[in-house]
Amino acid sequence: MKKNRAAADIVNDAGLKILVGFKGGQGLVQLTRKATKERIKADMNAPVPGTGGGVRPRIIWLAIGWLKGRGAKITKSAVREAASVILKMRIKSRAYIAAGWLFAAKDLFEKSPGKHKFTRLKPRNIPTVETGTAATSFAVPAIPGRTTLTLVNTSRGGGTVGMEYAQQAINNATADIQVYIDREAGKQFARELFRTLKIT
Secondary structure, three states: OHHHHHHHHHHHHHHHHHHHOEOOEOOHHHHHHOOOHHHHHHHHOOEEEOOOOOEEEHHHHHHHHHHHHOOOOOOHHHHHHHHHHHHHHHHHOHHHHHHHHHHHHHHHHHHOOOOOOOOOOOHHHOOOOOOOHHHHOEEEOOEOOEOOOEEEOOOOOOOOHHHOOHHHHHHHHHHHHHHHHHHHHHHHHHHHHHHHOOOO
């Protein structure tokens, strides 16, 4: 049971690091907030292949999908107008999406069974305004016997734009957690070594 508890605590701690970052790396809150207009534009203009073939800027595919979803006629001017609207929404949505990740962090911190000692969610970072779609963001923490953590950002754009920096945040947290695991494994090895060591 103790090992299961420790595993769940490590997973939940990793979740908090992914969300709010830590001393050695940024989390989703910071990465989303710091996304510059230039970075967003560059990402939106990056050429990507479409499902039906052909390569176009990502924002063009998004605009076409947006028009199709509304049953609108796809013309050059309509695509151009839709792309402009989508780009403005992406740039404007950074703060809302970051708030969604912050609410998810608050929920995870409050629900975590171990109240882990590794990552602290500072009081000044805890959202106090419980309104808007971002405020319903939540977490399903890992528990002993089920070491799966779920983080949900319900802010508008949370499931699309909000996921663009997820892998970077996961990589940052993974590297930090691995250092901890390696350090603890080293301690365990040392304990076993001294337990079996005999000096004659």
